[in-house]
Amino acid sequence: MLKIIEKTKIWFTISAIIIVVGLGFMATRGLEYGLDFKGGTVVQFNIGKDFNKADIDAIVKKYDKDFQSNKVNNTFIEIKSANLTSDNISSIEKDVKAKFKESSLTNQENIGAAIGKETRNKAIQAVLLATVAMLIYIGIRFEFKFGMAAILSIVHDIFVMLAVYSIFRIPIDSSFIAAILTVIGYSINDTIVVFDRIRENQKYARRMSVTELANASITQTVARSINTVLTVVITLFAVYAYVPSIRNFSEPLLIGIISGCYSSIFIATPFWVMLKKHGGKKKLQPAK
Structure with a gap:
């Protein structure tokens, strides 16, 4: 069984380095907005x-x-x-x-610049609306702690994408926003696979700690997650290389899909374990 949760500090440190460096670039140089946003x-x-x-x-x-x-x-x-x-x-x-x-x-x-500003504001509203809607859905479908962990992993993916774009000075346009919304949907689907396995395993978790349950569930789903993302990445790379006209869309998708796979395994579930332990529940009860 994989020991993913025990190495949570390593996974969080890797993500923190990427995000902090990206925030540093954003603070000093800002984001490179494309024509859709600056006119x-x-x-x-x-x-x-x-x-x-x-x-x-x-x-x-x-x-x-x-x-x-x-x-x-x-x-x-x-x-x-x-x-x-x-x-x-x-x-x-x-x-x-x-x-x-x-x-x-x-x-x-x-x-015009005014149209660009309006587009940017609507893009932010679309991302926030999608995030809140998914939090509500997962909170109802699973439990609130699952929803919080999933949203935190989505925020992680968005910041990683922004960090890469800021560091390499890649222009952000409307295709980037469409890619973010696509990545949010893909990432949440990958995360729900792990969370659903955790919920199923609760039936046999009378003597299993939260950490052991999370590790077992990740071990059972990690091959599926990696194989799925590999097939998507291969397709996107082919599109990026041979279809230049939609490169502005395939490029952020490549970054986001890889980040989404990483966060589903190494960010979302460790976050859920932290939230579960913070709630004072060391042992899980069987599902009703």
Whole structure:
């Protein structure tokens, strides 16, 4: 049987280091918000044929060093920037047209800072609403201590994702928020598998301590959790590598899914054990 709970300090220390370093970067350098949150310009070109994305990036870099570009459906490219002016866009259009005769500007859209602020506020509200709803559901379905432990592990995953994005200066956009909500759902599902096994094992836990019960339940479910996350990670890595147009979504998913698997095993259950012991229940009673 795995001795996971006895090494709780190690697991918490690993997470604390990542989160504290991330908070340090956020405090000193802040988060790198994408166009969806800080406003700017979105430009789309139809090149008319398959092309090398690096050629377009080289043209845009002459007018703006800080931009994002995504190749869409082999013949389209989308450029996002907070600094491009109308004159810059006209110059870029001429340069692209000179290199690719069949190219054309198909879309130009300005996103105001006020819209970006509203999007950011709604994203925060969506995450908070999802978290509270899951706390209520798990509290009713299992018990309140299970719900608290699950929510703490979700908060852990969100902070880990923010830490990675802050440290590596990866822009945060609306895809990141969608990924967070997806990760929350995945992580809570993985955590519930362990909690459900704990509840089932309570039937035979008359003489088993909380720590022993948790270790036994994790041991019985750890292979399933790791195998499941490996299949998801392999798929996401393939999407990240070969489908650049949705890389902004697959990238945070990769980080969050790995963190969610870790937290389900090494964070959520140890938290539950701590809450259970804090409540003064050293032994578990059989489930009714």
